[in-house]
Amino acid sequence: MRRSRAETDTNHAKLSRRAALLGGVQLLFMGGLAARMNYLQVDQADQYLLLAEENRINIRLIPPSRGEIFDRNGVKLAQNSPSYRIVMVREDAGDVDDVMQRLAKVINLDAEARDRAIAEVKAAERFLPVTVADNVTWDDLSRVSVNAPALPGVSPEVGLTRVYPRGSDFAHIVGRVGRVSQADLDEQETPDAVLRIPRFQIGRINVEAREEALLRGVAGTKQVEVNATGRVMRELSRREGQSGADLQLTVDSNLQNYVQARLGDESAAVVIIDCEHGDLVANASSPSYDPNLFIGGISSADYNPMLESKYRPLVNKTVQGTYPPGSTYKMVVAMAALEEGIVGPDDTVYCPGHLEVGGRRFHCWKRAGHGWVDLENSLKQSCDVYYYELALKVGIEKISAMARQLGLGVRHDLPLSSVAAGLAPTKEWKKETRGADWVIGDTVNASIGQGFTLASPLQLAVMTARIATNRMVTPRLIKSIDGIEQPSGGGEPMGINENNLRKIRQGMHVVVNDRRGTGYRSRIIAEDMRMAGKTGTSQVRNITTAERARGVSRNEDLPWERRDHALFVAFAPSDKPRYAISVLVEHGGGGSTAAAPIARDVMLQALYGGEPPLDAYPTSDRDRISAQQEQLREVQPQATIKGKDQA
């Protein structure tokens, strides 16, 4: 099938035309592509460049590490420990239920925890990481990492969590942290950005809460490059935050531990103050609880017993609890009277066992009466009638003014939660709050620290320190912040006549060291460490005439709630005071039997800076004390520190 040359040429010419046409179309199209490329890459480059940056750059907050808390000797009371947790991002996980099922198999999550985690993940923003398992062990963490391909959106994280190595010893001082709640955020106008970091912890009570501003620190930021799935590829830049300030407390953790152990399960409080600087060297409220239980949420099985216990472990009795000070208030009345010059130290009052005032009979604790008593004897034997007489002469206003000067009825500024002001009542106060006139009986009651008068163990310790030093000793709890020593609480001279004070101190000395003193059984026999103190027994009930007629019930026969509070305040050494102490045993009975022995043990422990030698104790007590020391030596604070098996 030959073809003519002409036909072939015609064909070729046609082909060439069409080829040129098609080629032209192709080049035109390529021109279009170039134009599009120009549009995207040159005309709109800025816009897309910005989008690309937004795509890849993510600004993340670096949580500051919380300041740590130490005792006066540098023992850690609150520290940050690494904790491992598993987080999940809903966006990356896809099917949350399915992934959680698989995760539960990998790290052995129980059904309840799993369902809760699923609910939390579903409730959160889809791109936010949600913690699905907290405080996991290193093994679990590794298993999650190894199984990462099967667990999309799940990643292990290392964070810091607060740990209280001294556990229950410091729950009432250091307090505890907790997770930021929505209420915390709503409270503030412009909440600190760090609060929005998932699982960020802020102080809940006591020092942790009150010194939050110091402890928290400032968050840093880092710019990270993320890939399409949000995974961090590298860090571009980092602006370091500032970690929180380290706090050193005035508390001696050894002494604190001893005091808590000494109090045991008793519902009691002990405050011991260093007279020179006002340092709280121990501040124990018992029973206590383990603050570590609260980190990461406490179970109701742990929490409910604390709430329901009649011993109120959650209440800090040293500053929060206020009690009628009972006979420990007698120093205040005596001081007021001496300062006013109404009585002299040697003036005597006859105590027949009761005093008739305004048609009412006020009894002395000793029915038979004390006979003629002067100031020293009135303290030594704690004669009530002497103080009834004094108070009637001085008047409530002067007494309460003296009380405030000694630190009662005023709120001391301590970084603890709910520091109570107590009450040194005045006529005006009663008018305002009770709407009733002050009656003479009120003054009589107040003279022995009953009636309206209320004081916290802290206030009683401050009062004792001020009597011991004649200075305005103010309690301090923070010794130094980041190594910077805080102002001493030693205080200015009070300007009270030293001679008068000396009389009071002498009275307190004989309370403990005189054979007939109410605190004689709790004396210290080490020569240079004699203790001066005052017992107190405050009623929590009214003794009716009928009861008095048939004989006042013994404390042991009453239900716990109606027994007297036992109090004791003391300072030592009596000639050169170093420490002032107050002890309160709720419903403990008599101050001399329930509170004074504790005060002595703690005082000796403080004075010796450790376990005192037995010869500081009276000979008759040594066997018992020896056994007690043996027993207390082993008591360790309760501290549940989770995730310990990671190491």
Added chain:
Amino acid sequence: MSYLEYNVKHVPTGLRKILHLNWPLIILLASVAGVGFLMLYSVAGGTFTPWAEPQMKRFALGLALMVAVGMVPIWMWRNLAGVAYIGTVLLLLGVEFFGSVGMGAQRWIELGSFRLQPSELMKITLVMMLAAYYDWLPAKRTSRPIWVLIPIIIVLVPTFLVLKQPDLGTALLLLFAGGGLIFLAGVHWAYFAVVITAGVGLITAVFQSRGTPWQLLKDYQFRRIDTFIDPSTDPLGAGYHITQSKIALGSGGWTGRGFMQGTQSRLNFLPEKHTDFIFTTLAEEFGFVGGFSLLGLYALIIVFCIAAALVNKDRFSSLLTLGIALNFFLFFAVNMSMVMGLAPVVGVPLPLVSYGGSAMLVLLLAFGLVQSAHVHRPR
């Protein structure tokens, strides 16, 4: 057959043929492949594995294959055209029954360790078949209906089979390439006018019918078409790829962010960064200059092919060369339109640059035919 009219004395023989290969074309192809290696090296994060090295090996193999094919006289290929076409159609049928499923579509046959993708091969054998057909067909019959119907069937049979896989992209490429060749062969304008009018009319009718009682498609089908045409209506699904791709291109700017500095590809914002979307990495890292240069290389390849076709007096050779050039053009034009957001996302790789063995080998095989046509052209 028409070849016998020409003097074949001057056609080189033996190894001297190597000197007569279309060397500028080979250099251009190697340059484009070089760009590919560079980009594969870059998207792998600066390593030759897992993409650049196998790609280089395949290119070397493909180059050898191209030269080998180029050595074989063009009339041998013409005589084989029918067999090759029927063979490939049978392979496409084979995929229906024995094929493996990859990426949700049946595309290849496992032949031992080699994966044969018949639809790739089909692009070449279809062009061969049509070129041979029009070489055989006397010119005055070209526009007669019966002789127009035959090439239409030749095009539609493989198109239908590829569409069934389903591989819409390749099916469209086959349709366009076949149509282009029929156009080049000189079929009368009127046929094209009718087909284009009918096509436009049908599409208009379908869209016009939307929302009326007699609408031609179901609602969900319309919605699917919507996202196909405009992916931005589904920003996290289909639209995600195209948005990220545009960001990559745009952030490249004039000169790009520098080799291996592209954040979009490095951080996996780009899908299929080593295959279909590799152009975005190039455009991001080398900017407009880089993208335009690659486009320029492609344009030169097309121009050299058209030039070679125009100087070739053999009808089969000319048609074959033009058809292969058209195929090549369709490849990169569709791919680039896709990544620049001008066309819907269909799985079409960037020729010689995207990672993929089958496509590259077939493409070099096709250029081997172009070489053969060039070497054995009548003088």
